[in-house]
Each structure stands twice: as C-alpha cells, then as structure tokens.
Amino acid sequence: MATAKLAEDEATIDSTLLERHKKPVCLIVLGMAGSGKTTFVQQLTSRLHARSKPPYVINLDPACREVPYPVNIDIRDTVNYKEVMKQYSLGPNGGIVTSLNLFATKFDQVIKLVEKRSTNTDLAIFDTPGQIEVFTWSASGTIITETLAALFPTVVVYVIDTVRSVSPITFMSNMLYACSILYKLRLPFIIVMNKIDVVKHDYAMEWMKDFDAFELALSSDSSYNANLSRSLSLTLDEFYKDLTAVGFSAVTGEGFDEFLAAVDAAVIEYETDYCPEHDRLQKLQTEARSKDKTRQKEQFESDFQETNRALGITTGRHVSHTNEILLRSQEEDRPGHKSFRNFMEEQKKKQQSKSNSASS
Numbered sequence: 328m329a330t331a332k333l334a335e336d337e338a339t340i341d342s343t344l345l346e347r348h349k350k351p352v353c354l355i356v357l358g359m360a361g362s363g364k365t366t367f368v369q370q371l372t373s374r375l376h377a378r379s380k381p382p383y384v385i386n387l388d389p390a391c392r393e394v395p396y397p398v399n400i401d402i403r404d405t406v407n408y409k410e411v412m413k414q415y416s417l418g419p420n421g422g423i424v425t426s427l428n429l430f431a432t433k434f435d436q437v438i439k440l441v442e443k444r445s446t447n448t449d450l451a452i453f454d455t456p457g458q459i460e461v462f463t464w465s466a467s468g469t470i471i472t473e474t475l476a477a478l479f480p481t482v483v484v485y486v487i488d489t490v491r492s493v494s495p496i497t498f499m500s501n502m503l504y505a506c507s508i509l510y511k512l513r514l515p516f517i518i519v520m521n522k523i524d525v526v527k528h529d530y531a532m533e534w535m536k537d538f539d540a541f542e543l544a545l546s547s548d549s550s551y552n553a554n555l556s557r558s559l560s561l562t563l564d565e566f567y568k569d570l571t572a573v574g575f576s577a578v579t580g581e582g583f584d585e586f587l588a589a590v591d592a593a594v595i596e597y598e599t600d601y602c603p604e605h606d607r608l609q610k611l612q613t614e615a616r617s618k619d620k621t622r623q624k625e626q627f628e629s630d631f632q633e634t635n636r637a638l639g640i641t642t643g644r645h646v647s648h649t650n651e652i653l654l655r656s657q658e659e660d661r662p663g664h665k666s667f668r669n670f671m672e673e674q675k676k677k678q679q680s681k682s683n684s685a686s687s
C-alpha cells in the first residue's frame with residue numbers, strides 16, 4: 328500500500344516536472360544599480376530575436392525612464408510610480424516597493440500570459456529595479472520569485488560590474504550580496520561578470536579559485552575592511568565552489584553562448600535539486616496542514632462532548648440537535664409536522680362549514 332502511494336507520488340512529481348519543462352525558463356535579472364542589467368537584457372533580447380527565438384520580456388522597474396528593448400509586460404503600464412509616491416506620501420524607494428506590491432497582487436495575470444507563450448517562447452526575462460534590496464528583501468519580490476519558481480524553471484541571474492569590482496573590497500561586498508541572495512532564494516544562480524569589453528573577468532575568477540591570489544590583492548591594505556574581506560574570502564570558499572560565473576559584455580554581446588550554456592545547466596540543476604526539494608517541502612506542508620485539521624476536529628469533538636456531558640445533554644434526533652444534517656423531505660416526515668398539518672386542515676374545514684351555513 329505504502330509502495331503504491333509512493334509510486335503515485337513519484338508519478339505526480341514526474342508529471343509536474345514534465346509540465347514545468349514544457350514551459351519557458353524564467354530568468355530573474357538582479358544586480359546593483361548601474362551594473363548593466365538593462366543593457367544585458369537588451370543584448371540578450373536582440374540576440375535572441377536575431378536567432379528567431381524572441382524571449383518574453385517583463386520590466387519590473389516602475390521607476391525607469393525608458394526601456395530600451397521590446398517589452399511584453401511593463402509594470403509602468405499597470406502602476407503609476409509617481410502617483411503612488413504622491414498618494415501614499417512616499418519617497419523614491421518606498422514608491423518602488425509599494426508599486427511592486429501593487430503589481431504583485433496582479434501577478435497571477437502575468438503568469439497566465441507567460442503560460443500562454445509556452446509553445447513559442449523558450450525564455451521569459453524579468454528585469455528588476457536597480458535598488459536591488461527593493462526586490463530581493465521585499466515581500467512582493469519573494470512572492471514573485473516563489474510563484475515563478477513553483478511553476479516554471481527559474482534561474483537567478485546576478486549581474487556584476489567587473490570594472491567597479493577590481494577593488495577586492497568592492498568585489499567582496501558584491502559576492503556577499505550574491506551569497507545572501509543565493510541562500511535566501513535557493514534557486515539556480517548564475518553570476519554574469521559584465522563589462523568584460525572594458526575589464527576582463529579573469530582576475531575575479533582567480534580570486535574565487537585561489538585564496539592566495541585574493542590575499543595578494545589585499546596585501547597592501549591593512550585596514551579593518553581588508554582584514555574582514557580576507558576572513559570572509561575563506562568563509563565564502565564553499566559558496567565559490569558551486570558557483571557558475573560567466574564573463575559577458577552587454578555592449579558587444581561577448582559571452583552570449585557561454586551564458587546560454589550556463590542557463591541550460593541551471594535548468595538541469597533546477598529539475599534535479601530545486602524541484603524535488605520544493606515538492607518535498609510542499610508535501611510536508613500539506614501533510615502538516617491536514618494533520619492539524621484532523622487534530623482540531625478531534626479537539627472540537629472532545630470539547631463538545633465534554634460540555635454536553637457537563638450540562639447533562641444527550642445528542643440525538645428530536646432532542647436539542649441531530650448528529651446528521653437533515654434534508655427538507657425528511658423534515659416533512661417528522662411527527663410534529665404531521666400533527667400541525669392535520670390541525671390546519673381541520674381549521675380549514677371548520678371555516679368552510681361556517682361560511683357554508685352563513686351563506687345558506
């Protein structure tokens with residue numbers, strides 16, 4: 328019996344996986360302000376169009392002035408960021424958070440639109456606000472990410488500015504941020520080392536592979552920040568080991584094929600690591616909920632019987648209440664109803680004979 332149930336569960340998970348696999352892969356593009364997210368999305372979009380594989384593009388930044396790529400869904404069409412700021416008396420960041428919250432309440436419609444494109448789109452790309460924490464640490468960001476991940480193969484793309492990260496301390500801050508997002512979302516993660524047309528990303532790859540190289544870069548600095556970065560580099564060793572990083576230039580498009588290969592690998596990771604864990608947690612949650620319901624029902628019944636006993640009430644038909652719900656036809660058959668009907672008929676007859684005698 329248990330084996331049959333297990334096989335049934337596995338079959339359900341397999342079919343869910345298959346369903347997810349048929350859907351577009353969702354790329355959630357995150358990164359510090361100015362790292363090149365929008366230019367990256369623009370480059371991806373134009374290259375995919377050139378290969379006759381246009382992606383479905385969603386702009387989630389309500390405060391951006393213009394979107395330099397063909398966009399399918401734009402948050403700005405749904406939420407007026409400036410009006411939100413005015414109406415709720417908010418500053419720029421509060422305005423972005425509230426706009427995203429308002430948009431998240433309609434996210435089921437976005438899901439339906441992306442689902443509709445399942446047959447002719449391989450990628451759905453989500454460009455996010457430059458104020459990264461607005462998305463990564465807000466309720467709406469979490470809702471959007473988790474909803475996508477539950478329904479589509481979803482990959483987080485973290486864009487880093489290689490020009491600004493040549494300072495080991497800035498590099499470390501960026502990596503810590505990436506690490507915190509990875510552990511919060513627990514989704515397949517690709518680091519895009521952007522702007523390699525200006526500075527190659529080799530130095531960053533070396534720092535991640537070789538602690539001594541990072542130490543050497545910091546050797547001339549004895550500040551508190553440098554010492555902290557040294558210790559953190561050792562701590563992040565585990566994080567670096569499984570990390571996928573690709574060099575990219577959002578201006579020239581260099582690294583495009585490597586990036587697509589990294590997305591393919593990330594989708595496999597999503598299916599082999601994320602989905603089973605997600606399904607396992609969901610099953611546990613459903614079981615816990617059903618156990619809780621049964622426990623509450625049992626508790627209610629025992630409390631109810633206890634109260635009845637204390638008040639000397641016996642349950643059953645025709646007493647204070649019944650154990651089963653009665654249908655209307657059954658009620659008609661109840662003795663009280665019959666005698667009432669007889670009484671009414673007799674009254675009618677009396678009334679008729681009175682009026683008959685009065686008329687004669």
Ligand SMILES: Nc1nc2c(ncn2[C@@H]2O[C@H](COP(=O)(O)OP(=O)(O)OP(=O)(O)O)[C@@H](O)[C@H]2O)c(=O)[nH]1
Binds near residue numbers: 579
């Ligand atoms: N040389 C070079 N410049 C780039 C590259 N990617 C982006 N830039 C430039 O970097 C600047 C910021 O790029 P955006 O795409 O606006 O960055 P963003 O992360 O979307 O910025 P926010 O929307 O403020 O978060 C722009 O001037 C881009 O032209 C790149 O690969 N190489």
